[in-house]
Amino acid sequence: MVTMNTWIERQRALIDFSVANLGRRRGRNLGLFLAYTLLVFLLASVVLYGDALRREARLLLADAPELVVQRLAAGRHDLLPATWLEQVEGLRGVRGAEGRLWGYYFDPAVAANTTLLVPSASLSTSPPAPGQMVIGAALARARGLAVGDVLSLRGYDGKPYAFTLAGVLDADSELVSADLMQVNAADFRAFFGVDPGLYTDLVLRVANPREVRKVAEKVLQRLPGARVIAREEMRRTYEAAFNWRQGVLLTFLSTLMAAFALLAWDKASGLSAEERREIGILKAVGWETGDVLRMKLWEGALVSLCAFLAGYVLAWLHVFYADAPLFTAVLKGWSVLYPHFALAPRVDVAQIATLFFLTVLPFVAATVVPVWRAATLDPDEVMRE
């Protein structure tokens, strides 16, 4: 116990000394600290934002149907007949099947693609009344619409169709509903010219997750021209897409990491005459090489810790309170109508470890050799200079 206490006391004294040392060379260390903080800030923004988006996508997909069945004609997605619905409804393991109606509409007023959709009958909310429409919050913002306004859209036949705005969708769901327009089935069919016996695609609910693959196989047996997409595949694709975007950004930022490592190496190896003399004096009054080494390592550790904390906190504010203006376009990947949504802040130990590896490690690797060089300076030689 005694040795442990002396060890702690020793480290404490070294830390005290290091802090005083850092304080004395404030200007020089400030530059390094700022560059370090900036690096952590950029990398942490990418990681935090990407992770939050991934989590959001995962939460959204949790409620998605297990299977989506689409019809392919000449390799392209096509409308499917209602008879398909009857064919898959009775499959063992399928808890419910439903035909969906949705399509894209280019809105010249905001120069953006929007999605027209008939809300699912299984949801508690009833579809809009004839001639009425419910739209996403981003779209309402872009077009400056409020409930009760009339919105006129040009249908498939070139004629204008007028819809009264009955409501604006909850901002909570904005990640998916930003560009959404909800109408009822009859209006949808009239607007796009879709015959009553046709659907855009089918969704199947499967009660037992282990049966999803089997049900998908059976659907393909009955409907050879179909494409079946499992929810797990969608989730995987989302995760892979966000991972990929994050990774590409991080790879680009790694050039910055290399530049920073170079800076740190340069700062650590370019000792001033004063510092060299200082180390010489310390050794002359009885410090061992190991002590000087430890003091220098403590200096690096303190700078790292402060810069890491500062950068991480800044990135946190940037992502969760300022909507990450620096990386939105790359990471989110929406085209024109950007959803405006608040991501749920969360701390994740693995994420912090990842960031620590990505930022502190290059610094340590770059400075360890110069630090050792400084610590092994010959006191006699240095003081004679």
Next chain:
Amino acid sequence: MIFQPAALALLLAASLNALLLLGSGVFALHLLRHWNPASGSERQIALERRTYLVGTLVGLSLLLGLPALALFAHNADAMAPFFTGAMCAVGSLKANVWGMPALLSMLAGFFLAAAWLVLNHLDGLGWNTPLIRGKYRLLLLLAPLALAQAVLLWLYYLNLNPEVITSCCGSLFGPASGGVAAEMAALPVATAMPLFFAGWLLTLAVGVGFLARGRFGRLFGLLAALHFPLALAAVVAFIAPYIYEQPNHHCPFCLLQAEHGYAGWVLYLPLFLGTAAGIGAGLAAAARADSLKVSAPRVAAGLTKVAVAALGVFGLAVLFYLRRSNLVM
């Protein structure tokens, strides 16, 4: 697939680690050839100076080792949804042949680095650096291991293919598949439980005996090292099923997840610490140099205290989980 922040971080860490330790390995060859404490030549002084650098580098490597191991396991767990059929880390690690070897190399690297640091510390305590040759021979083992670890990690992440159908932990540790893992799972509780507790008690008893009498220190180091695979086998054979309260769920990785109260961290952290300290204590007790007559036993006793405390916590945690469980096996 390689484009994932955690994977990039691990690859960076492993590559830097390999680079630094390989440099140290080359230096070790040099030192073993030219080391001559009797000489006051320039080369000898340069060698002596450089030993400080190598000590720092291996220390960093050890400091990195455990978080890297944890991040690797955690990330493997997080990647499971990418692989059809994978439900936890085992599925991800089995997604190609490199996953498990990478994990094992990280485990070995951690314990070797810990052992090396104990030797390094002891060596610094003796006025004539009595252990320097043994220490640098060990480094010749550590450096290639670091390289292998980096190569395995690169191979693992580069060859990950999300479409591969992999075994989930249920089938790997179930009775259907062969191999070491299945045999550990197949150990009947009636054998595994007494075996584990006997081994645990014996290790602790020898440790306490060493603290009281100062004898059998080397035996304690050996037992602490042997206790590690025994403990892992016990986790797979009965501790994990008791925690999951499912007789057929043997996975040692699902324990790390939140839904099992992070039991894995409670078990593995003291186990790793205790094993590393125990091996170090054995090494310190085995040091036979005149200049270490006083300090080596002191270091050995200190490490033994840490090891006994940590392994004790591990065993008590196991007992706690067994008692809390509603499973009867």
